[in-house]
Amino acid sequence: MSILPRKKKSNIPHLLGYTCTICHRHFPYEEELLTCPVCGDTAILDIDYDYDIIRRHVSRESLGRDHTNSMWRYKAFLPLAERDFTSSLRVGWTPLYRSIRLEAELGLKALYIKDDGLNPTASLKDRASAVAVAKALELGYDTISCSSTGNAASSCAGNAAREGLKTVIFVPERAPQGKLAQMLAFGAHVVSVVGDYRETFNLSRAAIDKYGWYNRNAGINPVMAEGKKTAALEIAEQLHFEPTDWVAVSVGDGCTIGGVYLGFRDLLEIGLIDRIPKILGVQSTGCSPFVDAARDHRPLRPTPENTLADSISVGVPRNPVKAQRAVSASGGAWIAVPDEDILDAMRVMGSAEGIFGEPAGVTAFAGIKHALAQGVIKPGETATCLVTGSGLKDVVNALRAAGAPIRCLPDLEELEKTDLIARLNS
Numbered sequence: 001m002s003i004l005p006r007k008k009k010s011n012i013p014h015l016l017g018y019t020c021t022i023c024h025r026h027f028p029y030e031e032e033l034l035t036c037p038v039c040g041d042t043a044i045l046d047i048d049y050d051y052d053i054i055r056r057h058v059s060r061e062s063l064g065r066d067h068t069n070s071m072w073r074y075k076a077f078l079p080l081a082e083r084d085f086t087s088s089l090r091v092g093w094t095p096l097y098r099s100i101r102l103e104a105e106l107g108l109k110a111l112y113i114k115d116d117g118l119n120p121t122a123s124l125k126d127r128a129s130a131v132a133v134a135k136a137l138e139l140g141y142d143t144i145s146c147s148s149t150g151n152a153a154s155s156c157a158g159n160a161a162r163e164g165l166k167t168v169i170f171v172p173e174r175a176p177q178g179k180l181a182q183m184l185a186f187g188a189h190v191v192s193v194v195g196d197y198r199e200t201f202n203l204s205r206a207a208i209d210k211y212g213w214y215n216r217n218a219g220i221n222p223v224m225a226e227g228k229k230t231a232a233l234e235i236a237e238q239l240h241f242e243p244t245d246w247v248a249v250s251v252g253d254g255c256t257i258g259g260v261y262l263g264f265r266d267l268l269e270i271g272l273i274d275r276i277p278k279i280l281g282v283q284s285t286g287c288s289p290f291v292d293a294a295r296d297h298r299p300l301r302p303t304p305e306n307t308l309a310d311s312i313s314v315g316v317p318r319n320p321v322k323a324q325r326a327v328s329a330s331g332g333a334w335i336a337v338p339d340e341d342i343l344d345a346m347r348v349m350g351s352a353e354g355i356f357g358e359p360a361g362v363t364a365f366a367g368i369k370h371a372l373a374q375g376v377i378k379p380g381e382t383a384t385c386l387v388t389g390s391g392l393k394d395v396v397n398a399l400r401a402a403g404a405p406i407r408c409l410p411d412l413e414e415l416e417k418t419d420l421i422a423r424l425n426s
């Protein structure tokens with residue numbers, strides 16, 4: 001199904017249409033499209049904007065005057081009809097911290113950390129879900145659906161709950177408990193499919209087609225990367241439109257990194273920045289289809305999914321074109337890091353900066369370290385690391401990274417027998 005049945009008509013003056021990422025055909029905006037009407041279900045679309053209109057609405061001054069403390073300060077960049085978002089969940093406008101300690105340790109001129117684990121459902125996926133939910137409402141749907149094992153699903157459920165939309169989530173039987181608890185708490189109708197992820201996805205697609213729900217699927221729906229691009233818009237604005245030399249992003253399906261590139265491209269188009277940062281795509285060595293393809297100069301091949309960073313354990317990425325373009329068009333690089341270094345990054349970011357990311361959330365930081373060691377990032381350059389999800393999403397691996405507490409009987413003499421003071425002074 002490439003055309004979304006529209007129950008209402010939208011008026012979006014700055015949305016010109018769509019370009020297929022495979023055949024490069026252009027489709028003017030008459031109908032809401034999901035995928036290319038010519039190439040079919042797997043051909044993802046780009047959304048084309050009239051930058052003259054965006055430029056007329058947005059400037060440094062207009063943004064400077066805008067006190068909206070959410071991603072909706074960038075409404076003018078999104079493929080949505082005009083609407084008031086002040087009562088929606090507060091997605092985005094997450095903090096960008098400078099990390100004096102870690103930049104010194106690594107030999108960078110500056111290191112910034114964007115903590116997207118602070119979104120309402122604790123991951124960057126909220127940026128995409130917020131746009132998907134807004135689009136579903138705009139088109140007159142009352143139910144939104146997706147299949148996912150984790151953050152996309154819990155984020156969809158949370159944002160939909162706030163707007164009074166019903167949510168149907170399809171998860172494979174082995175879905176992680178923490179994320180499952182979130183979806184259920186948000187009142188989603190969760191279907192636990194007795195089968196693997198591929199079978200889950202297929203059932204969800206058949207059900208969405210049959211019942212006509214709105215399809216929140218990052219691998220199909222082009223508005224998802226548009227929502228995620230607000231992370232890049234924020235990084236640029238928070239750095240006074242002088243982004244760092246590098247921006248590092250962990251990569252699973254490739255929608256996030258693709259979106260980050262789109263945000264910088266938009267700002268370049270309207271003249272708010274004068275160069276796009278080099279984008280570093282980071283994967284685990286346990287599951288690195290993009291890194292392998294780039295190293296061997298060949299197309300992507302399915303790979304085993306063998307990493308503890310579950311959010312980027314994606315052997316067959318669904319958004320490859322946008323992801324590869326982000327790295328090549330920005331002059332960036334691909335890099336893979338072992339899982340031990342991902343756990344180490346959890347420990348270091350937590351203890352050095354008070355930032356607690358899930359494994360996929362801190363993978364970008366591990367990637368910056370490796371890129372420096374390999375000479376891909378040069379000492380004296382500047383970098384931003386995007387933390388994509390909170391450490392509370394995956395307590396099992398957090399405990400693996402962080403170690404055990406000191407065990408002690410409730411008595412001061414007993415406490416003195418422990419190595420607490422030695423540890424404090426070391």
Ligand SMILES: *Cc1c(COP(=O)(O)O)cnc(C)c1O
Nearest residue numbers: 252253254255256311360388389
């Ligand atoms: C989804 C996700 C990613 C990767 O995003 P893709 O669009 O799949 O590449 C990274 N980190 C976290 C925490 C995620 O939830």
Ligand SMILES: [Zn+2]
Nearest residue numbers: 020023036039
């Ligand atoms: Zn096409």
